[in-house]
Amino acid sequence: xxxxxxxxxxxxxxxxxxxxxxxxDIPLNENGRQMAKEAGEKYAGMSFDICYASxxxxxxxxxxxxxxxxxTPIVTDERLKEMCFGSFEGTENIYEKPDCPLYQLFKDPxxxxxxGGAESFEELYARTGAFLKEVIEPQLAEDKTILIVGHxxxxxxxxxxxxxxxxxxxxxxxxxxxxLTLLYRDGVCVHET
Numbered sequence: 732x733x734x735x736x737x738x739x740x741x742x743x744x745x746x747x748x749x750x751x752x753x754x755x756d757i758p759l760n761e762n763g764r765q766m767a768k769e770a771g772e773k774y775a776g777m778s779f780d781i782c783y784a785s786x787x788x789x790x791x792x793x794x795x796x797x798x799x800x801x802x803t804p805i806v807t808d809e810r811l812k813e814m815c816f817g818s819f820e821g822t823e824n825i826y827e828k829p830d831c832p833l834y835q836l837f838k839d840p841x842x843x844x845x846x847g848g849a850e851s852f853e854e855l856y857a858r859t860g861a862f863l864k865e866v867i868e869p870q871l872a873e874d875k876t877i878l879i880v881g882h883x884x885x886x887x888x889x890x891x892x893x894x895x896x897x898x899x900x901x902x903x904x905x906x907x908x909x910x911l912t913l914l915y916r917d918g919v920c921v922h923e924t
Contacts (some may be wrong), residue, residue, distance in 0.1 A: 733871040735893075735915040736779070737879045737886050740793040741766040742844050749824050751833065752882075753816035754850075758788045766909040767796035774911055779803045783866065785811040786882040793909065795882040803878070810862040813882035814855050817848025843901040852888075852898060859888045871915065893920050 741763030745752045759767070779802065784794040786807040794805050808900065816822075819833045828834055837845040872878055883905050890896070890904040893914050898909040906912055915920045 732876070732917055733874045733915065734876040734913070734917075735867065735871060736877070736911055737881070737889060737914055738770070738793070738797070738911050739883055739886055739906055739908055740785075740787075740880065741796075743789050745821075746908070751816045751820050751822045751825055752789075753814060753820040754787065754812050755820045756788050759792050761766070763789065763793070763908065764796055768799075768908040769795045770911065771797045771799055772849040778876065779878045780875040781806060781870065782878040782880060783811060783862075785813065785882060785885065787812055787882070790880050790882060794878075797880070797909070800876075808862055808866065809883055810858040811879065811881045814884035814888075815848070815850040817846075817850070818841055819847055839899075839902040839903065842864060842898075852901070855884065855888050856892065859885055860892055861894060863889065890914060 741759045742753065743757045743763055744756045744760045747760070782794050782798060782803050782805045784790050784805055784807050786809060790811070791807060798805065816833060819831065822828070822831065822833065824919055825831060825833055825837060832846045833849060840852065843852065867877060887904040890912070891901060896904060915921060
């Protein structure tokens with residue numbers, strides 16, 4: 732049975748401080764580690780053939796903690812890194828800064844134009860889409876049960892591609908830290924978590 736799940740990493744200090752993390756390699760905090768442990772306990776009856784994770788520490792560590800006690804291999808892939816926010820990484824409280832170019836990324840994604848070295852949606856979709864086509868689709872065709880552990884924007888881009896969600900609704904697919912979301916089961920795109 733071909734099944735695909737996706738999970739966002741556990742909490743970090745920058746999450747608490749409302750800072751844009753992007754590709755800055757911020758580790759989990761103690762609460763984030765506990766979240767991953769509790770998720771592992773909650774879903775202890777599940778098994779995965781393989782886990783693909785972002786190489787960034789917060790995602791990789793979430794995968795390792797979540798899968799503790801299993802023999803699930805964890806493979807990192809650069810294409811699962813978080814969306815790059817360029818010179819804006821570390822910016823606090825972006826929702827309160829309408830003059831910041833990245834404000835539009837969150838408030839009006841359809842009209843967002845990248846600047847300051849930040850990644851565009853086109854670039855994000857190209858790399859996560861290539862990962863889906865080259866890695867995930869062949870494994871689903873082999874009836875594998877797959878877990879992806881990544882980040883808010885990168886995960887949203889994967890979910891939106893699977894579910895054909897338009898860009899203006901990009902953030903509707905943002906799930907909380909350590910929430911396990913079912914994306915695909917036996918040839919059917921699943922819309923419920």
